[in-house]
Amino acid sequence: MYCKQLFVSTLLVAGLICLLPSCVENSEGENQQDTARKPVLENLANNVILPGYESLHSQMTLLDQSVKNFTADPNQANLSSLRSDFENVYSQWQKVSFLEFGPAFSQTLRAEFNTFPTDNFSIDNAIESGEFSLTGFSTTNRRGLPAMEYLIYGLADTDEEIIAKYSSGTNAGNAREYLLAVSQLLLTKIDLVYNQWLPEGGNYQEEFIQKDGTDVGSSLGEMVNALSQYLERFSRDARLGIPLGKRSQGVIIPRNVEAYYSQYSVSLLQAHISGMKDFYLGKRGENDGKGFYELLQEIRAGEDEGLADRILAQFDQILSRLDQVPSPLSATIQNNPASAEAAHQELQKQVILIKTEFSSALGVLITYQDNDGD
Structure with missing residues (x-):
């Protein structure tokens, strides 16, 4: 009898404790975060992500047509038009490249679109032999935008020589076929991802x-992990760290920069960071809805209210440093890398903010593994 009374008393005490202000506040905080997340997801899906893929899809369609025009009639006007459309696609790609979740993840969109540096030697051999297959993981560095960049900027030293490679060269037919195949694969991939997001397609939007x-598996969890991993491995490391020798014991590798042949490296990195910043803000063009910035402000009220602004300020600091990096990036790394080093340091600061404080504030577990303990 005594044990039964003691058990009931314990339950009553526990119930009273949970009515204390701390328990009520925790419950209110959780409810507040639950309520705050849905508008952010709606805005990002409807006004940022889907329009971003729509833009990339439409621009890739134009690029594919320019490839067809150039291969049908290789001349300077068609080459210039092709390069202009190529630059537009590469710039737009930067604004969605870090959305590596959902359809983009299942379709390995990043690897298909932008594995760099490209294997120019294998591309040359394929054009010479006329034997090539662009399927399978082992050929990702022979296709995508970096491969197309090499084909329209790096195949020869001058525009006249590049045009000749497609018009009168010994292997002109093979070169045309290779360029067409690369373009078609790109269009097919973005078409799949875009349609999987559409309500009338796979409806991943809903x-x-x-x-x-x-x-783990929630949209917030997937976005935070994708943003953190991309910032760490492909923004900080691939675009700056590896060319600067951060993964090769200080031995610089200037040719490993993104867009080595076209020399768009700095402008593409600026577009990339600007795209991340806009995504963080829930912004695209004229639309400026709720993003991670507003979500952090709502759920961190009374705690670290400055976190949202510190992350935003760090994006601006990275962009400020990139403004001081001369083009081409490969030459800067080779001859005077101080400005690139400074930009790399600012990227490292943002990696730490996003990977630790940002994820913790949102209650998201980082599930990917890194190699350097950042």
Whole structure:
């Protein structure tokens, strides 16, 4: 009898404790975060992500037509038009490249679109032999935008010589076929990803909005992990760290920069960071809805209210440093790398902010593994 009374008393005490202000505040905080997440997901899906893929899809369609025009009639006007459309696609790619979740993840969109540096020697051999297959993981560095860049900027030293490679060269037919194949693969991939997001397609847009928790597999969890991993491995490391020798014991590798042949490296990196910043803000063009910035402000009220602004300020600091990096980036790394080193340091600061404080504030577990303990 005594044990039964003691058990009941314990339950009553526990119940009273949970009515204390701290328990009520925790419950209110969780409810506030639950309520705050859905509008962010809706805005990002409807006004940022889907329009971003739509723009990339439409621009890739134009680029594919320019490839067809050039291969049908290789001349300076068609080459210039092709390069202009190529630059537009590469710039737009930067604004969605870090969305490596959902359809983009299942279709390995990043690897298909932008594995660099490209294997120019294998491309040359394929054009010479006329034997090539661009399927399978082992050929990702022979296709995508970096491969196309080499084909229209790096195949020869001058525009006249490049045009001749497609018009009168010994292997002109093979060169045309290779360029057409690379373009078609790019268009096919973005078409698949874009249509999987559309309501009349795979309708991942609705699935994305409904997965509004913070657990592994939630949209928030996938976005935070994708943003953190991309910033660490492909913004900081691939675009600056590896060319600067951060992964090769200080031995610089200038040719490993993104867009080595076209020399767009700095402008593409600026577009890339600007795209990340806009995504963080929930912004695209004239639309400026709720993003991570507003979400952090709402759920961190009374705690670290400055975190949202510190992350935003760090994006601006990276862009400020990039403004001081001369083009071409490969020459800067070779001759005077101080400005590139400074930009790399600012990227490293943002990696730490996003990977630790940002993810912790949102209650998201970082599930990918890194190699350097950042």
